[in-house]
Amino acid sequence: MEDLATAIGQTEVxxxxxxxxxxxxxIISAAKEILSESGFDGFGINSIARxxxxxKQLIYRYFEGxxxxxxxxxxxxxxxxxxELETFSRKEAPKSYGDWVEPLAIGLLNLFRSNLIIQKIxxxxxxSPSRLTRIMAEARAKRMNAWMVSLRGEMKHPEGxxxxxxxxxxxxxxxxxxxxxxxxxxxAGLSLATDADWLRVEAALRHFVRxx
Amino acid sequence: MEDLATAIGQTEVxxxxxxxxxxxxxIISAAKEILSESGFDGFGINSIARxxxxxKQLIYRYFEGxxxxxxxxxxxxxxxxxxELETFSRKEAPKSYGDWVEPLAIGLLNLFRSNLIIQKIxxxxxxSPSRLTRIMAEARAKRMNAWMVSLRGEMKHPEGxxxxxxxxxxxxxxxxxxxxxxxxxxxAGLSLATDADWLRVEAALRHFVRxx
DNA sequence: CAAAAATATCACCGGGCGGTGACTTTTTCT
DNA sequence: AGAAAAAGTCACCGCCCGGTGATATTTTTG
Numbered sequence: 001m002e003d004l005a006t007a008i009g010q011t012e013v014x015x016x017x018x019x020x021x022x023x024x025x026x027i028i029s030a031a032k033e034i035l036s037e038s039g040f041d042g043f044g045i046n047s048i049a050r051x052x053x054x055x056k057q058l059i060y061r062y063f064e065g066x067x068x069x070x071x072x073x074x075x076x077x078x079x080x081x082x083x084e085l086e087t088f089s090r091k092e093a094p095k096s097y098g099d100w101v102e103p104l105a106i107g108l109l110n111l112f113r114s115n116l117i118i119q120k121i122x123x124x125x126x127x128s129p130s131r132l133t134r135i136m137a138e139a140r141a142k143r144m145n146a147w148m149v150s151l152r153g154e155m156k157h158p159e160g161x162x163x164x165x166x167x168x169x170x171x172x173x174x175x176x177x178x179x180x181x182x183x184x185x186x187x188a189g190l191s192l193a194t195d196a197d198w199l200r201v202e203a204a205l206r207h208f209v210r211x212x
Numbered sequence: 213m214e215d216l217a218t219a220i221g222q223t224e225v226x227x228x229x230x231x232x233x234x235x236x237x238x239i240i241s242a243a244k245e246i247l248s249e250s251g252f253d254g255f256g257i258n259s260i261a262r263x264x265x266x267x268k269q270l271i272y273r274y275f276e277g278x279x280x281x282x283x284x285x286x287x288x289x290x291x292x293x294x295x296e297l298e299t300f301s302r303k304e305a306p307k308s309y310g311d312w313v314e315p316l317a318i319g320l321l322n323l324f325r326s327n328l329i330i331q332k333i334x335x336x337x338x339x340s341p342s343r344l345t346r347i348m349a350e351a352r353a354k355r356m357n358a359w360m361v362s363l364r365g366e367m368k369h370p371e372g373x374x375x376x377x378x379x380x381x382x383x384x385x386x387x388x389x390x391x392x393x394x395x396x397x398x399x400a401g402l403s404l405a406t407d408a409d410w411l412r413v414e415a416a417l418r419h420f421v422r423x424x
Numbered sequence: 425c426a427a428a429a430a431t432a433t434c435a436c437c438g439g440g441c442g443g444t445g446a447c448t449t450t451t452t453c454t
Numbered sequence: 455a456g457a458a459a460a461a462g463t464c465a466c467c468g469c470c471c472g473g474t475g476a477t478a479t480t481t482t483t484g
Contacts, residue, residue, distance in 0.1 A: 176384035
């Protein structure tokens, strides 16, 4: 990279031994790792700095403290989330509530299953809401809600169906199952370890939403 | 009370200024309060002793530390839970899956809604499992599972219904909604503050399980 | 090259935590 | 009554936390 710059003849950019953006990224990565592993328990100035291999002072300088760092991570997560949501939102005009909500439910399920950080943020905001959890969850929740209403706007609701309540139930179940699976490997006596287990869940979910 | 004892002529039981069991109960109550309010965040030796108005040493002496205290509280909670579960388990032989699971779902929903401690224990075990959370959740989970299988044994399952998966979904949803309601007052855009809100949830839940 | 600014590190503070030993006061036993 | 045991209090320890000022090192600028 630097070779390119000098070759072009720009103001030389010597391979800096001190690179702020790289450092900042290291810190962000360390914080994300900790968050995935231990949640907000280990999400502290000392712990993050230790894992990033730098002094905690840098976190204050680069991000103006933990809250700033949380904001950065929150928006990063939200961006990744937005991208993922797009991938399973475009189906043709749904014909029924089941048609509409089934891919939504399955998509969310897999999204939550595969994203440990979102699991931790969700779980911690339920167990121990704080400034930090709220900062992180805010951007994410905003995008998810926007996405949902955008989907909802596309279809007409059947008469007599309380779509808001039904969705809250479905989404709640999906979140709970995903979180419980990584925490215990099971939920309410149902093992949630193998792919076969999850296929059962998917089938049951489909059954629920289609028969509604 | 003491008057009665002396009147009868028993070995006099002077109104003790130091009463171990009363003290112990004070400590347990204090711990439960803290648990309801702050979860396992504030569930520490110092904090509990402060709230109970006594020295933390007593917690070590009476309960052999935090873990012992957690065990006592866990079994207390489990006992209360067992009693409550009995109250809505006895319906006549159910004729369908919906018949069987509807009162179960609604009962669990109201039980979780009204029991802050169980909410906190559940939420914390998902967010930050530890020795303490596990100790507390163990007795409770054991009784709940026993109760569920006892119910399950009473009915024959319709063919093609994955009862285990369906139940896991329903129970997960119920738990998540209750916890989310006390934490935010809403879930997935659905307000969960007023009784009317919860009636919507109950109706939607009934709709789900009946149509399954 | 030297001065200035950015970058990074270190040492230290107060405070809360869990945990423990030594102590005083009360109750019970003989 | 006096001794032993139980109940309760106090002071202290080491540890890790978040936070901050002073300092060392590197990079950029003039």
